[in-house]
């Protein structure tokens with residue numbers, strides 16, 4: 344599960360460094376072997392040429408007779424032993440050791456990374472050819488992908504039943520095959536995937552077209568022969584979705600998802616009428632300390648009230664929290680492994696850890712600041728949740744509170760999450776906004792700021808308009824920490840319109 348958090352991806356670079364230096368020492372040993380053998384061959388060739396000039400004279404010399412005999416009786420044996428010296432064994436045993444002691448991504452990791460990249464394409468409308476050229480949002484970030492790289496993307500997406508992106512990536516692999524002469528994926532494999540993916544999309548016409556192309560390339564392909572018949576029959580019977588569409592189709596999406604994605608892409612924002620009412624202010628009246636160091640509050644929405652506080656977590660506090668959380672991310676991984684595949688999409692794209700106030704005074708300090716920011720008591724709050732999002736890491740639209748029907752089973756004695764305080768512990772280069780699809784509000788992470796909102800209406804009912812999501816991280820690493828305040832004990836303190 345290395346792809347789930349950026350911090351753990353960095354460890355993969357260490358693994359790669361070990362692999363590379365092992366390969367280099369193997370090549371060096373091979374080079375030495377070859378130059379030793381070359382030296383011997385040259386030497387024997389020279390001696391042999393001298394002998395050939397005057398064969399009879401050469402062998403009639405007793406020294407030469409001895410040397411020739413010795414060369415053939417002994418020296419060639421040692422050549423044989425050099426030739427049979429197995430350098431591969433050492434290379435392989437080192438690889439085995441590296442794999443044991445270093446982090447190695449699994450097939451699941453590879454699948455997760457491919458799915459994450461496709462999710463970024465889907466959310467940010469990134470065209471496959473551009474991505475394959477190493478471009479994200481018009482900026483070139485990495486070197487172009489080979490036909491084989493694209494093929495692997497397609498193969499992984501096929502495994503995840505994402506046929507739209509299978510077709511897109513396998514098509515890209517096909518386009519790149521001509522320039523990638525020594526590619527290890529063949530046209531046959533490419534056509535196999537294209538015909539399967541189109542068939543899974545229900546497009547019989549296209550599936551048949553690629554099956555026939557496949558038979559042109561590999562006329563004895565048995566599965567393709569069977570498939571051709573099957574598809575032809577399907578077409579004749581008028582069954583299947585025998586469309587003549589040229590484009591593959593996307594999975595259908597809810598309006599909520601569409602709005603969430605548009606907010607992530609900055610295609611929509613709140614109306615100017617609402618935006619013009621928002622203010623920035625200094626908050627000084629919550630505690631004596633704030634008179635000296637007021638909180639910088641920026642309103643992000645009025646109904647429901649959502650604010651962003653600026654500079655409410657210091658870099659030193661952020662560093663401390665990250666270091667405390669990191670080793671626990673790993674423990675979380677083990678726990679998840681035990682559960683097997685389970686819920687794939689949600690837990691896999693970020694890693695989290697929980698920190699308790701009693702562990703360190705910095706955490707108590709943060710809780711006190713949360714009290715200043717909210718005017719509420721943090722005593723009955725949850726531990727601080729720390730999250731690091733990985734490649735394409737996101738969080739689907741959700742509510743932080745439990746609905747009445749779900750409440751009794753999970754929240755227990757501390758009541759519901761009435762308030763969310765979300766600290767941004769990093770800037771994010773591209774993507775990673777917190778968006779509220781019902782309000783057209785998008786909050787962009789800024790290191791040291793914190794968002795704060797009520798999840799409940801004055802009536803005491805959960806506020807459905809607080810539905811929010813974390814947009815996938817396109818470039819960079821996103822760290823957040825969250826403090827949820829609970830309803831118990833807050834009844835008298837909760838001054839709904841505090842400001």
Ligand SMILES: O=C(O)CCC(=O)C(=O)O
Nearest residue numbers: 738776777812813823825
């Ligand atoms: O990371 C974000 O921007 C939002 C996180 C969130 O909504 C949550 O953890 O409940």
Ligand SMILES: [Fe+2]
Nearest residue numbers: 741742743811
């Ligand atoms: Fe949330």
